[in-house]
Amino acid sequence: MSELLAQFELDDAVERQYRLGEAAERAGRLREAAVHFRVAADQRLGDAAVRLAHVLFALGEEPEAAQWCTAAVADGFPEAEELGRENSQARQRFLEHAARITVGAPTFDWLPPAMPSRRLSPEAIAARTQALRVLDQRYGGIACHSSVLEHLAAVEPMIVVDDTSWTAVAEVHELAGWTAFDSGQPGTALPHFAKALTLARQAENEALIASVLTRVGRMFLHHNAPDDALKAFQLGFVAAHNAWADRRALSNPAQAVAALATKVGTYGEGRARTLTLTALARNHLALGDLPAATEFAEEAVESARNLRSARAEDHLRWLDQEARAAGAFLLAEQISARFTRSG
Structure with missing residues (x-):
């Protein structure tokens, strides 16, 4: 007994x-x-x-x-055998996803589990993220990872109702990945970094894509995967170059045109292509090449035909204003036609 x-x-x-x-x-x-x-x-x-x-x-x-x-x-x-295979392929799947993101492919393949319980501005999200980032830097990822996850749970649903929050939420996923890594959870970190890349691409934030990939490269190095780390760093370099090209626009039009001309060919239809075509038109206009500026403006307007994006509209309006100021009225007409049809 x-x-x-x-x-x-x-x-x-x-x-x-x-x-x-x-x-x-x-x-x-x-x-x-x-x-x-x-x-x-x-x-x-x-x-x-x-x-x-x-x-x-x-x-x-x-x-x-x-x-x-x-x-x-x-x-x-027997499912344990598949678990082992899945883990060995995780970095490869991430790098394939990162490569698609880097060349501008939209890959929005998940949705938050719930709708937002309250509206949060991107500024409010970013302020809380920055406060948590300070905690991470001062006390380490273990000290604040759970708080980052709580913040993420509250703000991630905003991506469904407000496209201006994409960058802010991407930065929370980036921090969640980084603090997971610093907490000794690299397998948990990768999905956060993947979602950060997806949202950064939706927002066309090349600088954030470069930042995420740099962090991933450092994580891969720490866990003795130098070849994968090198691939992440190389993709991050491409994104950083794209961010540089975007920021050089109009300040050095000749260099910007060269960089943007290479970049535009990597994009399919959508906001990224529209923004790049508009940037090409603006830089050609700054160089005084009106035929090329007009041609790219026509392509930008056509690319934006089925697009609903305040950022794209703003860029087209800037082009319209610059064209009128330069006396390029044929080019300006191309843009005006866009607003006439959509307004």
């Missing part, structure tokens, strides 16, 4: 460890979750070995995670 009671108490204690592991994983306390799941996995409780391997992969503990995958498969959980 005492033997049966002892076994019952042991089983109950192991089950409690498994439940504690589940709760810690849900709360984002992955190292604590690993401790609890390890106890349960040692006693071969259910799928504890699979759950432990998943947490260990997220923590970057790949050798131990692979051992538990092998044990789980031996215990009749």
Whole structure:
């Protein structure tokens, strides 16, 4: 009888460890979750070995995670083998996503789980993000990662109702990825960095894309993946060059035209192409090349035909104003026709 009671108490204690592991994983306390799941996995409780391997992969503990995958498969959980393959491919999938983002491909492939409970301005989102960034710099990612996730949960739904918030929310995802990395959770960091890139592309914020990819490169280096780090840095360099080209526009039109002419060919239809064509028209106008400016203006107007973007409209209006100031009335007519049709 005492033997049966002892076994019952042991089983109950192991089950409690498994439940504690589940709760810690849900709360984002992955190292604590690993401790609890390890106890349960040692006693071969259910799928504890699979759950432990998943947490260990997220923590970057790949050798131990692979051992538990092998044990789980031996215990009749074949999905653990797929878990190992998925982890080995995670960096490659991220880099493929980053490459698409860098060449301007829109890849909005997820939506927040809920609508916003209240409206938040981009300025309010950015102010809170900056305060959390200061905490990260002063005390480290572990100290503020959970607070960053709470901030993200509150602000991410804004991307559904307000496209002006895309950059602000992208910066929160970037910080969530960075603090996850600094908390020893590289597997958790990558999805945040991927979403930051997606939103930065939606906002056409090349500088933010470059920043995210630089952070990812540093994370890959830290976790002994120099080849993948180099790819991330190279993609970040392309984004930084694009950001430089955007900022050089009109201050050095000849150099801007050369950079923008290369860039425009990488874009399909959409806002990125419209903005780049408009920038080309403005810079050719600044150089006094009216035929080229008019041609690019026509293309920009056509590209914007089905586009609803306040930023694109602003850029076209600036081109219209500059054309009128330069006496390029044929070019200005191209822009006016756009506003006549849409107004």
